[in-house]
Every structure is written in structure tokens, then in C-alpha cells.
Amino acid sequence: MQASISRSSFGQLPDGRAATLYTLTNQHGMQVCISDLGGVITSILAPDRNGQLADVCLGFDDAAAYMGESHYFGALIGRYGNRIAQGQFELDGKRYQLDINNGINHLHGGYDGFHRRLWQAEPASTADAATLTLRYHSPDGEQGYPGNLDVTVRYELGSDNALRIDFHAVTDQATPVNLTNHAYFNLAGQGDILAHELTIPAEAYTPVDAVLIPTGELQAVQGTPFDFRTPHAIGARIGAADPQLAYGSGYDHNFALSGWQEGVLALAARVREPVSGRVLEVWGQGPGVQFYSGNFLSEALRGKGRVYDFRTGFCLEPQYFPDAPNQPQFAATILRPGAEYRRCMEYRFSTDNAAGQQSA
Numbered sequence: 001m002q003a004s005i006s007r008s009s010f011g012q013l014p015d016g017r018a019a020t021l022y023t024l025t026n027q028h029g030m031q032v033c034i035s036d037l038g039g040v041i042t043s044i045l046a047p048d049r050n051g052q053l054a055d056v057c058l059g060f061d062d063a064a065a066y067m068g069e070s071h072y073f074g075a076l077i078g079r080y081g082n083r084i085a086q087g088q089f090e091l092d093g094k095r096y097q098l099d100i101n102n103g104i105n106h107l108h109g110g111y112d113g114f115h116r117r118l119w120q121a122e123p124a125s126t127a128d129a130a131t132l133t134l135r136y137h138s139p140d141g142e143q144g145y146p147g148n149l150d151v152t153v154r155y156e157l158g159s160d161n162a163l164r165i166d167f168h169a170v171t172d173q174a175t176p177v178n179l180t181n182h183a184y185f186n187l188a189g190q191g192d193i194l195a196h197e198l199t200i201p202a203e204a205y206t207p208v209d210a211v212l213i214p215t216g217e218l219q220a221v222q223g224t225p226f227d228f229r230t231p232h233a234i235g236a237r238i239g240a241a242d243p244q245l246a247y248g249s250g251y252d253h254n255f256a257l258s259g260w261q262e263g264v265l266a267l268a269a270r271v272r273e274p275v276s277g278r279v280l281e282v283w284g285q286g287p288g289v290q291f292y293s294g295n296f297l298s299e300a301l302r303g304k305g306r307v308y309d310f311r312t313g314f315c316l317e318p319q320y321f322p323d324a325p326n327q328p329q330f331a332a333t334i335l336r337p338g339a340e341y342r343r344c345m346e347y348r349f350s351t352d353n354a355a356g357q358q359s360a
Helices: 242-248
Strands: 002-014 017-023 031-034 039-047 052-055 075-077 088-091 094-097 120-125 129-138 149-158 163-172 179-184 195-201 202-206 252-257 266-272 278-284 287-292 315-319 341-352
Touching: 002 120, 002 129, 017 120, 017 149, 017 266, 031 149, 039 341, 179 315, 202 315, 242 252, 266 287, 266 315
Parallel strands: none
Antiparallel strands: 002 017, 017 031, 031 039, 039 052, 075 179, 088 094, 120 129, 129 149, 149 163, 163 341, 195 266, 202 252, 252 287, 266 278, 278 341, 287 315
């Protein structure tokens, strides 16, 4: 069996344009479905330790659902992943006001960010991998951001059961850029995610205020419910009496990855689901990873015959830190003319045996 890619209709946008769904399949039968609407990953069929496939990615049935209150399911996020305080920042002596779409703050590029845009798609396949390349021109002033930004995102599903996402962008004016993917996972394929065992190689995280904007400090995870340096069930400490957990109604925090080096692809998180034996490793090139435990999901969210209730999915988003344009002590996220934004991330799927030992 060779890798392949196929396409099917994914419905229409409000303006009548047609959205398309692309199905990437590798040599082992693993499948990933991605739409040219928002680059959303709608489903991932991954094997358990017995080779049985299940859909481990939360998603919806058609484009119309993603144009509604989609909670960014599976979406390509830009121009800026995560929050910017009050949607404002100053750059080269000028103050910019972005779209306000999360209380008093800007979140994930705005209401009509990259997740709601129809991208130009180029599918391709070889014997070893299926790829989908998406391109989008973000005009100067879109959602309040300065400069024309040309973005290319390439998804590749290889024979190693890894989905690689490569990001590239150039601009004609200085602008913040922080691209990531917002897939929600449930490695059991159903139920809640509280028994999933999570590891994050981070000695510190960025605590937040009541509206989830980082305070600017790095706080040690040791002795807190945020210490995932060794595996812990997501639900083990999620109900602890901790003000940070109260702010997010659970985990919704950025972790500062230990030993981060600019441009180096490194492990950001590992998750194991003990019953199925499925293992997900998230790799990235950013200094942080946002862990979100699905605290705002509710039974009103339905898709693919499933109900996406409270904490039935989790997100792990490799990224630069939230609100970095306003916090100079954080790694810089400003892209300038003549420079190129190049980042990649990977979702690597594998299984373990009943004893917890990982296998390819």
C-alpha cells in the first residue's frame, strides 16, 4: 500500500464558495482529514496497541459548523496564537488595535482569523508520504494586524505515523507572527480525557491573571499541580485548590520548555492513554506549549456522531508565549521585511504494550 490523498466536498461557506476536505492516508492505513477551510484537521484515525483504528481528533461534519462556534477545533491559528492583552501592542512607535474576541482580549488571530479563511490547496503524494500545501495572503490591516503577510503551511503524513506541519511566512511590514495548530485530542476515541497520562518537559510555566494574560513571570512547577515533568493523569490534580486552576477552570496555561533553542525541533509533550495504548508526542520549535484541558467544552458541541462534553478533549499547542508583543522579557515574535518565518511541529503517534513500554 502506498501513501495517497483524496478529496471530497466539505460544504459551502456563507458567501457560496465551496470548501474541500482532503484525506491523507499512509502505508499503514492511518488517515488524517484536513480542509482548505482554516486548515482544520477534522479527524485522525490512529491505531491502538491491537491495530484497531479510532478517530482521536475532535471535529465537525462540514464547513458550516466550523464557521460557527467551533472552539478552534483542529484549526490553523494565526496571525498570533493565544492571547494579546486588550488586543493592543506597540511596534516601532505605533499603537495597533486588534480584533477583540475573547472578553477584553484578542485570541488566536481574531474572530475571522486564519481558522475561518479559505486557503489555496495543493495536494500531492509519493510512495512514502501524502502532503497538502495551503497558501493564504493576509492583507494589511486584517483583524488589525499591520503588513501584508503571505503564509504557506504544509501538512505531511509519513510512513512513521507522524503528521508534520511546516509553517512559512513573509511580510512587507513588521508584524507579530505566532502560528500553531489547535487540534483537540482524545486518544481513547470517546469519554473524558482525565485518565490520559501527560508529560511536559518544563520546569516553569507562565502564570496568568484573571483574564488569562501572563503576569510576565516564570513560576517553577515544582510542588504545584503544573508539574508534569514525570507522567501524571490529567485529572489527578485538576481539581486542586489552586488560584491558577481557578482562573482557567482547569489547565489553560503556557509551559516554558526546558532547554529550548531557537530553530531546534524538540519534544514539547507526551500523552499516553493507558487502555488503548495510544501514545501522542507533540514536537515543536517554540519556547512554549499551551496545555488546555477542554474546560469550556459542553454537550451543545456535537459532530461526527459524538458529543464533545466537558473535558472530552485536550490541546497541546507548540507556540511562542502569549502576549509576547507586550512583554519584552519573552522571546520575540515580530517578523520583519526581508526575514522569513520558518517553524515546524509534529504530532507523532505510536503505541505501547500493556506494561506501558512504547513501540513504533
